[in-house]
Amino acid sequence: MRLPAAFILMLSLALTACGDGENQDVSDGGSQPTTLTVYAAASLTKTFERIGEEFETQHEGVQVEFSFGGSSDLVAQIQEGAPADVFASADQANMDKLADLEGQDPQDFATNSLQIAVAPDNPLGVAGLSDLTGDGVKLVTCAPEAPCGAAAQKAAEAAGVELTPVSEEQSVTDVLGKVTSGEADAGLVYVTDVIGAEGAVLGIDFPEADAAVNTYPITTVEGNDSGDLAAEFVELVVGEEGQSILREAGFAAAPPGSRP
Amino acid sequence: MSRARVPAWLFVPAAAGAAFVLLPLVAIMTRVEWGSFGDLITSESSRAAFVLSLKTSSASTALCIVFGVPMAVVLARTQFRGQGVVRSLVLLPLVLPPVVGGLALLYTFGRRGLLGESLDALGVQVAFSTLAVVLAQTFVALPFLVISIEGALRTAGERYEVVAASLGARPTTVFRRITLPLVLPGLLSGAVLAFARSLGEFGATITFAGSLQGVTRTLPLEIYLQRETDPDAAVALALVLVVVAVLVIGLARQSRSAL
Numbered sequence: 191m192r193l194p195a196a197f198i199l200m201l202s203l204a205l206t207a208c209g210d211g212e213n214q215d216v217s218d219g220g221s222q223p224t225t226l227t228v229y230a231a232a233s234l235t236k237t238f239e240r241i242g243e244e245f246e247t248q249h250e251g252v253q254v255e256f257s258f259g260g261s262s263d264l265v266a267q268i269q270e271g272a273p274a275d276v277f278a279s280a281d282q283a284n285m286d287k288l289a290d291l292e293g294q295d296p297q298d299f300a301t302n303s304l305q306i307a308v309a310p311d312n313p314l315g316v317a318g319l320s321d322l323t324g325d326g327v328k329l330v331t332c333a334p335e336a337p338c339g340a341a342a343q344k345a346a347e348a349a350g351v352e353l354t355p356v357s358e359e360q361s362v363t364d365v366l367g368k369v370t371s372g373e374a375d376a377g378l379v380y381v382t383d384v385i386g387a388e389g390a391v392l393g394i395d396f397p398e399a400d401a402a403v404n405t406y407p408i409t410t411v412e413g414n415d416s417g418d419l420a421a422e423f424v425e426l427v428v429g430e431e432g433q434s435i436l437r438e439a440g441f442a443a444a445p446p447g448s449r450p
Numbered sequence: 451m452s453r454a455r456v457p458a459w460l461f462v463p464a465a466a467g468a469a470f471v472l473l474p475l476v477a478i479m480t481r482v483e484w485g486s487f488g489d490l491i492t493s494e495s496s497r498a499a500f501v502l503s504l505k506t507s508s509a510s511t512a513l514c515i516v517f518g519v520p521m522a523v524v525l526a527r528t529q530f531r532g533q534g535v536v537r538s539l540v541l542l543p544l545v546l547p548p549v550v551g552g553l554a555l556l557y558t559f560g561r562r563g564l565l566g567e568s569l570d571a572l573g574v575q576v577a578f579s580t581l582a583v584v585l586a587q588t589f590v591a592l593p594f595l596v597i598s599i600e601g602a603l604r605t606a607g608e609r610y611e612v613v614a615a616s617l618g619a620r621p622t623t624v625f626r627r628i629t630l631p632l633v634l635p636g637l638l639s640g641a642v643l644a645f646a647r648s649l650g651e652f653g654a655t656i657t658f659a660g661s662l663q664g665v666t667r668t669l670p671l672e673i674y675l676q677r678e679t680d681p682d683a684a685v686a687l688a689l690v691l692v693v694v695a696v697l698v699i700g701l702a703r704q705s706r707s708a709l
Binding site for chain 2: 260262266328330333335336355356357358359360364367368371372373374
């Protein structure tokens with residue numbers, strides 16, 4: 191019986207690969223897997239996919255896989271044993287939940303602040319938070335339980351206005367959806383959401399947004415089996431290349447020393 | 451009444467299937483913080499969500515009956531061109547992801563939707579109202595009722611109706627005195643299914659109606675929101691939802707066997 195040439199080739203390649211792995215084991219003192227799993231907040235989807243591509247070109251043979259979702263969903267999944275190597279949260283509170291459990295040392299890598307999103311032609315002439323309180327304005331925010339809603343509340347307190355939204359949505363994506371579909375007149379979303387909407391909404395700055403800046407922390411997950419790769423991914427995010435990608439999407443730099 | 455024997459080997463996959471459904475329920479029970487259970491489910495937001503869910507689900511079940519029974523009768527008792535297509539389309543919400551259903555409703559009844567401006571002119575604003583919740587629930591629950599009743603009608607056959615008509619009964623009398631009593635068991639199980647589906651409705655509601663305490667935030671939306679900050683409360687409320695659903699199904703079963 192003759193083995194097909196392709197099969198022999200594959201077999202020899204597999205054997206070579208095994209040999210390489212063993213060599214690395216000897217030199218690194220640990221195994222080097224080829225997949226890095228990153229759990230990241232939904233608002234990081236576009237930026238982290240670009241950073242992931244960058245990481246893959248820098249690390250040949252490594253594949254970065256993402257799971258994007260609400261930060262609290264992701265934390266819950268990690269606590270239930272999801273195979274995350276790296277976790278990037280949209281707020282401190284959810285990162286703290288994980289830190290409690292795993293004793294991690296997260297680094298802040300970006301901030302995001304609120305803007306008022308309105309229809310592109312701003313038919314109601316909204317210029318600030320105080321324009322959103324009237325009965326004639328259908329305002330949508332996140333629920334106070336969600337990070338974006340907590341931020342909206344802080345900003346409203348700073349402005350001394352009481353917001354009466356017609357709906358308190360679960361996520362900032364839902365808020366944006368209500369504004370782009372025309373159901374709502376205005377919504378409180380992040381600067382990055384307005385940029386990501388590519389002209390579907392107009393973003394209006396307001397001074398009180400400074401009182402409610404969201405900080406994004408990132409950490410390697412304890413017990414991950416990816417060796418140094420996880421730490422290297424975090425380095426890329428906090429480093430120059432990652433930061434310039436984040437800046438393009440509208441994220442601001444994390445204040446230095448915000449987390450000792 | 452003697453029963454036909456069931457082959458013994460059937461019990462193995464049947465038990466596996468039952469375990470597949472029941473184990474997750476047991477898993478929920480193990481996560482409930484029984485010590486604070488009472489406080490968690492009687493908080494103001496929980497009670498508001500519970501009451502809203504019961505109200506809207508009852509309303510949408512009523513709407514399902516009002517429109518679903520005639521739909522089922524027309525589908526089962528008449529023949530017209532394209533009937534097969536119509537039936538498939540009417541049952542579409544069964545397979546449509548609820549979020550897509552919510553978007554479709556938004557494009558229909560929303561402010562910029564097909565009917566939005568006409569409704570606006572009539573002074574009806576659907577967006578962010580309890581009415582929107584009822585519409586979303588009716589949309590996803592209607593097919594359950596239609597399927598149940600159409601099945602019951604086909605099983606019952608037309609012979610009593612034909613006889614009544616041959617004896618001179620007018621169509622409305624036949625419908626009232628023969629057809630309706632005939633499908634009552636099917637109507638009841640259909641209504642229970644519709645109510646249960648309405649109670650659990652999430653995707654279409656959050657997409658179409660929004661989420662505001664006491665107005666549009668039903669129990670499933672409240673559970674999803676609570677999970678953000680207070681997973682214990684979410685689990686407790688989930689158990690409440692399960693208990694309500696089991697009660698409704700159980701009661702309907704009893705009254706049906708009493709019929």
